[in-house]
Amino acid sequence: MAPYSSNTLNKKVLFLYMLILHANSTHYANACYSSIYNFGDSLSDTGNLLQFWLSDHNEIPHFGFPPYGETYFDAPTGRCSNGRLIIDFIAEHVGKPLLRPYVSVPSFAEGVNFAVGGATALNTAFYGERGINDTLTKYSLQTQLRWFKHMLQSSSHTSSGFTGASLISCCGEGGPYHYNTYSLCGEKPMPVCQDPSTYVNWDGLHLTEAAYRLISIGLLEGPYTTPPFRLSCFSKPTASA
Secondary structure, three states, X not given: OOOOOOOOOOOOOOOOOEEEEXXXXXXXXXXXXXXXEEEOOOOOOOOHHHHHHHHHOOOOOHHHOOOOOOOOOOOOOOOOOOOOOHHHHHXXXXXXXXXXXXXXXOOOOOEEEOOOOOOOOOOHHHHHOOOOOOOOOOOOHHHHHHHHHHHXXXXXXXXXXXXXXXXXXXXXXXXXXXXXXXXXXXXXXXXXXXXXXXXXXXXXXXXXHHHHHHHHHHHHOXXXXXXXXXXXXXXXXXXXX
């Protein structure tokens, strides 16, 4: 097989941005969204690359000058366009503020944009092993997902009733996440959290009943099944305890 080169593999692998629309947990049927989390490259970056660039270089990149941003923002924002991007229109459509870039967002409450201009779907090591070393940024999709996981771990889930960290087990011991493959929940008397309903993770591998309940609401009453379930067939409201 011929070795990889810039002729056989694009120097920059573009990936369509992904959206996570977090719905209010009480009434999924209304399809109301409380926050938006976005991943991607320059097609949806709202300022991350600009901030990273300014911190690493002594010059402003070309997209940090006019006429970038002139149509809507009247000044460059780090968006690679003259104005708003698709993610901006989506945010406006669901009634949320425009997403702030991850590097400067003051709060994750209403969402955050992890997209970085020039990001690739695969990390830089993949390209380096194939002799491709001119990728624009080191912030791949893998890096963005790591930021997202860190955000989930550090953010309390009070809006859903979850106050325990997302990755910490309710039942278990050992390590930062209370999970040990050689000492599993149920194998011996094991520490158990006082209120499992405030935890997402049950035993390190599975979720709590409270977490499964929220997921089931999303499936039964929300936009996550096609065609949707017929609510008239349910014997009782899914959202009830």
